[in-house]
Amino acid sequence: MSFQVSRDGDVTIVDVEGQLIVGNRQEFKQKVLDHLANGDRKFVIDFANTGYIDSSGLGVLVSLSKKIREQAGELRLSSLNEDLRTLFELTKLDTLFRIADTRDEALEGF
DSSP states (O other): OEEEEEEETTEEEEEEEEEEOTTTHHHHHHHHHHHHHTTOOEEEEEEEEEEEEOHHHHHHHHHHHHHHHHTTOEEEEEOOOHHHHHHHHHTTGGGTSEEESSHHHHHTTO
């Protein structure tokens, strides 16, 4: 599991590779919170290379969404595979997050 952080204009993009699970969720959360503390307000988390997210990973995403919104920011998700999209629909988290099919779609109108 690894996380790559890049920028596209004023948007911070976090690429998640592998799985977002209990063993790495704190590292992931801290990386995003560090960027939030540095003034970043627009985030896209790209799951193009992610096969699995467990309940703790979902919890971190919900927590980050709340913290980013409290700072007048926005968190968008992109490139969920079919299984991950179904997971977000079953847990009703698709109503909390703006989910785009592609990174480019997530960046539109930011």
